[in-house]
Every structure is written in structure tokens, then in C-alpha cells.
Amino acid sequence: KQEVTQIPAALSVPEGENLVLNCSFTDSAIYNLQWFRQDPGKGLTSLLLIQSSQREQTSGRLNASLDKSSGRSTLYIAASQPGDSATYLCAVLTDKLIFGTGTRLQVFP
């Protein structure tokens, strides 16, 4: 059974720091991995999608990497801003999308 774990569960940093959020999964037989952002009480916003054959994807200040063989992905956020404060979820697609429980990020001015 596929299990997805995210570390840390919560993170509080000053504005301007570069951050790394971690995601691990137990079964490497995945189609892709998605990183999402969720603001309190809101839906999910897709940030990055990495196909199983890819190693990384970049969008603006965000960079996500995938090491399928070791069951790990990282989301790198450069020069963090207060507007980045949210919960970040990773999810792997097997026969369905399986989510981690998220990392709650707070960036303070």
C-alpha cells in the first residue's frame, strides 16, 4: 500500500529564506507526482507536476525534484515571502492520487 509522508509537518521562517519541503513515498511505481498549495479553508492549487520519467520541474521561485528510485521529492522555495504562507501537499499518482498530510508553512515579515 502506497504511503506518502511529508516532513516537516510545520515550518515557520523569516521572509527571504530559501526553503526545502520534503516528501517521501513507499512505492516507486508512480505515474507522476504533484505539489499543491492549499490556503486555509480553500481548495488545492497545483504548483508543479513531475512525470515519473522526469527529474525536476521549475516554476518561478519554485523547483521540485523527483528521485523515484529512492521514493523522494523535494520542493525548493527560493526567497520566501509572506504570501507563500499556506499548506503544501504532495501527492503521487498510482491508480489514484494519494496525498501526504502536508507541511504548514508560515513566512513572517
Add this chain to the structure above:
Amino acid sequence: DAMVIQNPRYQVTQFGKPVTLSCSQTLNHNVMYWYQQKSSQAPKLLFHYYDKDFNNEADTPDNFQSRRPNTSFCFLDIRSPGLGDAAMYLCATSREVTTYEQYFGPGTRLTVT
């Protein structure tokens, strides 16, 4: 803009009173999903439609039903809501079940009184 729309955004229902949540999409995707997300938990897949084919998750309670009358619309029916059904309900779409990105709507927050 093409998108996934959910109505209403907030729904309050009484214990045992049937409720229907709505999802529509302008992406013309084949697949539509319903997820349940309880507070501080990961979203959990309830079921999905591939076109008109309904696929129920094994652990989805019978209390939850779904309808997809056409490509654009999908409904979640909760026949007799209990207090434990209070949650955020998320609708998502994708072009195919595998490989493709899932796009999520803003969610409907359901409160059961």
C-alpha cells in the same frame, strides 16, 4: 478562463437531511473526481467518473452517491448526512486517469448541525 467550479462554497445541512453538492468544468476533461478532506487531514478519494463510467472506492460509505449527467457536470449526493460527514468536499478533473495533472475546484465546506 477554463476552470473547475463548485457550488455552493459553503453548505449547512441538518443531521439526516439529504444534500447535493455541485461541480462543473469547462476543461472538457474525461475524468471527474470527488474527494473528502477533514480538518488537518489529507484529501481522500471517494469516487470518480471516467466519462459515464462510475468508479467507487472500496471504503466509500453507501451514504455517498454521485451523478454525472453530462461531461461538464458532476454531483455529490449525501443521502443522510451525519456529524462525521462535516468536511471540505473537493472536485477535481483530469484528461485521463493516469499520467495527467488533476485540477481542483475551490471546494465546498459542509457543516452538519
